[in-house]
Amino acid sequence: xxxxxxxxxxxxxxxxxxxxxxxxxxxxxxxxxxxxxxxxxxxxxxxxxxxxxxxxxxxxxxxxxxxxxxxxxxxxxxxxxxxxxxxxxxxxxxxxxxxxxxxxxxxxxxxxxxxxxxxxxxxxxxxxxxxxxxxxxxxxxxxxxxxxxxxxxxxxxxxxxxxxxxxxxxxxxxxxxxxxxxxxxxxxxxxxxxxxxxxxxxxxxxxxxxxxxxxxxxxxxxxxxxxxxxxxxxxxxxxxxxxxxxxxxxxxxxxxxxxxxxxxxxxxxxxxxxxxxxxxxxxxxxxxxxxxxxxxxxxxxxxxxxxxxxxxxxxxxxxxxxxxxxxxxxx
Numbered sequence: 001x002x003x004x005x006x007x008x009x010x011x012x013x014x015x016x017x018x019x020x021x022x023x024x025x026x027x028x029x030x031x032x033x034x035x036x037x038x039x040x041x042x043x044x045x046x047x048x049x050x051x052x053x054x055x056x057x058x059x060x061x062x063x064x065x066x067x068x069x070x071x072x073x074x075x076x077x078x079x080x081x082x083x084x085x086x087x088x089x090x091x092x093x094x095x096x097x098x099x100x101x102x103x104x105x106x107x108x109x110x111x112x113x114x115x116x117x118x119x120x121x122x123x124x125x126x127x128x129x130x131x132x133x134x135x136x137x138x139x140x141x142x143x144x145x146x147x148x149x150x151x152x153x154x155x156x157x158x159x160x161x162x163x164x165x166x167x168x169x170x171x172x173x174x175x176x177x178x179x180x181x182x183x184x185x186x187x188x189x190x191x192x193x194x195x196x197x198x199x200x201x202x203x204x205x206x207x208x209x210x211x212x213x214x215x216x217x218x219x220x221x222x223x224x225x226x227x228x229x230x231x232x233x234x235x236x237x238x239x240x241x242x243x244x245x246x247x248x249x250x251x252x253x254x255x256x257x258x259x260x261x262x263x264x265x266x267x268x269x270x271x272x273x274x275x276x277x278x279x280x281x282x283x284x285x286x287x288x289x290x291x292x293x294x295x296x297x298x299x300x301x302x303x304x305x306x307x308x309x310x311x312x313x314x315x316x317x318x319x320x321x322x323x324x325x326x327x328x329x330x331x
Contacts, residue, residue, distance in 0.1 A: 004022060010037060010039065010046050016042075023050040023052060026050065028050065028183075028185040029051070029186060033047050033054040033159070036056050041162065041167065041170045045162050045176040046176075048162050050178070051185055052186070053157065053160060054159050054161070055097075055129045055133070056097060056100065056160055057098075057133075059104070061100075066135075066136060066137060069135075070136065072135060072197050072198060073139045073142045074142070074198030078318075080319065081319055084311075085278055086311040086313055087269060087282065087308055087311055088320060089281075089312065089313070089314050090201075090227075090283045090316070090317045090321075091121065091123060091283075091284055091286070091297065093122060093285070095125065095289070096152075097154030097159065098154070099130060102127055102137055103134065103137060105288070106141075106288070107140075110141065110144075113295075115295070116297070117294060118146035118149075119148070119298055120298045120301055120314055121150065121315050121316050122294065122297065123150045123151070124141070125151075125155075126141065127153075128158050128194060128197045129159060131193055131196045151197075151199060152199055153201070154202075155204055156202065157186065157187060157193070158190040158193045160205070162206060163177045163204070163207070163209070164208060166207055166230050175209055177212060180211060180215060183212060184215050187220050190202070191222050194222045194223055200222070200317065200318040201317040204229060206228070206231070207229070208247070210240075213240060217247070218243050224245070225320070227248050227285070228250065229254065230249060231254070246321055248281070251265075251282065252264035252284055252286075253285055255285070255290070256287045258296045261300065262300055265282070266304070
């Protein structure tokens with residue numbers, strides 16, 4: 001077992017070359033990067049290109065206290081709900097890949113949401129690495145959750161990985177996976193942690209190539225489905241089904257205001273072709289750093305019911321993917 005502390009700037013060719021020497025000595029499927037970068041996407045994609053993920057842990061406190069060998073209090077699986085001819089929406093809360101967020105701001109947001117939790121279905125992204133890093137933190141959320149709170153993996157599994165970057169603001173928008181075999185090892189490792197944490201869905205940042213989708217859906221057999229994040233509001237432009245698993249585009253994918261979220265979901269509903277004769281399925285995500293509260297989510301659910309004649313419902317992610325599979329099992 002070995003570790004090294006490095007501080008290198010991945011936007012610098014010289015620093016990145018040094019960092020890549022460290023990464024080349026690490027073993028995909030066993031090794032991780034712990035910490036943070038001076039700039040997010042250049043760092044995350046550099047590690048991803050070596051089949052490694054980064055567990056963001058800037059400002060994480062008391063690692064040696066929280067890191068213990070304890071079981072996670074996974075709730076028993078529920079039966080699939082009755083499926084009606086409604087629009088079912090899986091709503092995700094962002095940023096759960098970061099364990100310092102799990103430790104700090106997520107708890108604040110969680111406590112502030114207490115009056116509304118249990119009234120509307122919300123899917124909370126959380127880091128599978130808490131299984132080792134802080135099982136007590138993970139168990140706190142599990143033990144204090146309602147039946148309408150569902151936990152899913154933050155991007156893109158065990159630690160933050162970005163196979164395909166779709167924003168060209170900081171670095172090139174392209175596929176950063178150099179070796180599919182190393183990527184498969186990352187997914188295998190993630191799948192083991194999904195099972196240990198009881199996480200049945202995962203959010204992917206930003207996207208997966210068709211071949212990567214094939215690898216992920218074959219390898220991560222514990223999950224029911226995954227979402228892909230792409231900064232576009234085009235309806236269903238990157239949704240696919242691979243090996244019987246739905247890879248669902250988030251629309252909107254990272255929304256910070258109630259107004260933007262409402263307008264995007266309204267657009268998605270209108271473009272879905274929903275006519276009341278069969279169920280429709282949409283997935284959406286909001287950024288926890290904006291002004292969207294669970295109280296606002298409850299009001300938005302009422303609004304979407306008004307424009308659909310009472311045929312809209314936010315649902316748990318595990319139910320969402322199982323309901324989709326049930327509806328489409330004969331296709």
